[in-house]
Amino acid sequence: MAPRLVVPACMRNDILDKIHEGHQGLVKCEEHARPAVWWPGLSDQIREFVTDCRVCIKERTKAREPLLPSTLPDRPWQKLGADLFTLKGKTYLLVVDRFSRFVEMAQLNPTRSTDVITHLKSMMARRGICEVRVSDNCLVCWTWMAQFAAKYGFKRVTSSPRYPQSNAEAERAVQSVKILLTKAKDPYRALLATPLSNGYSPAQLLIGRHLRTTLPILPERLQPAVPALQAHQQKDTERRRMDIHNYNSRHRARDLPLAPGEEVWITAAKTQGTVTSKHQSPRSYLVEGPQGLLRRNLNHLVSMPTAENQGNDQEKHPSDQDSRSPAKTLRAPQIL
Numbered sequence: 504m505a506p507r508l509v510v511p512a513c514m515r516n517d518i519l520d521k522i523h524e525g526h527q528g529l530v531k532c533e534e535h536a537r538p539a540v541w542w543p544g545l546s547d548q549i550r551e552f553v554t555d556c557r558v559c560i561k562e563r564t565k566a567r568e569p570l571l572p573s574t575l576p577d578r579p580w581q582k583l584g585a586d587l588f589t590l591k592g593k594t595y596l597l598v599v600d601r602f603s604r605f606v607e608m609a610q611l612n613p614t615r616s617t618d619v620i621t622h623l624k625s626m627m628a629r630r631g632i633c634e635v636r637v638s639d640n641c642l643v644c645w646t647w648m649a650q651f652a653a654k655y656g657f658k659r660v661t662s663s664p665r666y667p668q669s670n671a672e673a674e675r676a677v678q679s680v681k682i683l684l685t686k687a688k689d690p691y692r693a694l695l696a697t698p699l700s701n702g703y704s705p706a707q708l709l710i711g712r713h714l715r716t717t718l719p720i721l722p723e724r725l726q727p728a729v730p731a732l733q734a735h736q737q738k739d740t741e742r743r744r745m746d747i748h749n750y751n752s753r754h755r756a757r758d759l760p761l762a763p764g765e766e767v768w769i770t771a772a773k774t775q776g777t778v779t780s781k782h783q784s785p786r787s788y789l790v791e792g793p794q795g796l797l798r799r800n801l802n803h804l805v806s807m808p809t810a811e812n813q814g815n816d817q818e819k820h821p822s823d824q825d826s827r828s829p830a831k832t833l834r835a836p837q838i839l
Contacts, residue, residue: 508541515542518540522552523549529549529550529553560806560808561805566759567755567756568756568758569747569750569756570747570750571786573601575739579600579710580602580630580631581601581602582601582633582634583598583599583635584601584636584638584670585597585599585623585638586638586673586676590681590684593610594610595609596608596611597676597680598626600705604697606676608680616644616648624651624655632655634658635657635659636657637660637661637670638662638673639670662784663782663798664799665799665803695716701735703735708732711729712727712728758786758801761801761806763778763779764777764778765778766778767790767804767806767807768804768807769790769799769804770805772797774794775792778804786801788801
């Protein structure tokens with residue numbers, strides 16, 4: 504082993520600062536220190552120092568969270584996802600049934616809250632009033648939508664700001680419809696031919712029959728026939744379970760919840776805040792920041808070590824004998 508300097512306890516905090524001077528990651532900090540200095544428990548203290556560095560935390564990539572898929576509703580048109588999207592200068596309203604994946608779409612001209620609500624009323628007049636409608640926070644005026652929901656008797660659920668993944672069904676439907684609008688000469692005819700991987704079409708699951716398209720079909724195939732909904736629900740539950748397992752294994756996902764009073768770095772706002780409480784939505788928190796009270800998803804919040812904890816950790820660095828594992832034998836390098 505190459506000779507290294509053994510650093511006394513009173514100098515170790517200063518040496519740790521020098522090792523992490525360029526705010527490199529853990530591996531590079533260890534490589535930086537390896538040929539130069541040593542003391543018992545050095546690797547553990549470098550790991551702790553890099554992990555708690557407030558500058559690095561602000562730029563650190565957030566670890567993936569475990570997959571949290573939505574559950575399949577009990578029946579068609581019970582829970583809807585809604586979103587607005589723009590393509591080729593035109594704005595569209597898209598509504599998707601979370602049970603059947605049936606898509607309703609309307610072009611908005613002009614794009615006003617009253618027009619969005621009018622189209623939603625039209626869809627509900629054809630299909631019935633849903634129980635829950637999920638959307639982001641920019642779909643329509645908050646006050647007007649609250650009045651509309653109260654009058655029609657359905658519950659509104661909004662996704663976390665700047666986190667469209669929590670409205671995943673509508674987002675995926677938007678991607679599919681955008682492809683149809685771009686590639687198909689008549690996207691409405693293309694929407695008729697959208698079978699699902701479970702063997703049913705969205706129309707079968709929603710209204711209990713095939714829709715007639717330009718493709719020739721036997722007349723008896725167009726007769727109403729209720730699909731085996733229980734088998735469909737079992738298949739969907741198994742598919743979601745496998746999706747959760749594969750996603751969590753591939754990304755090594757882990758859930759790190761936050762507690763009220765905890766200091767966090769708000770990645771999108773590039774500022775620091777304090778968690779006040781947990782929001783009713785999954786993985787959503789209310790955070791007090793310089794701009795006031797914000798609602799943010801856990802994906803946008805990075806836990807920050809408090810100054811008090813950092814001070815306590817630094818006081819522990821000199822007396823590092825306790826940080827060593829009892830079963831671990833440390834071999835000191837050659838002393839210069």
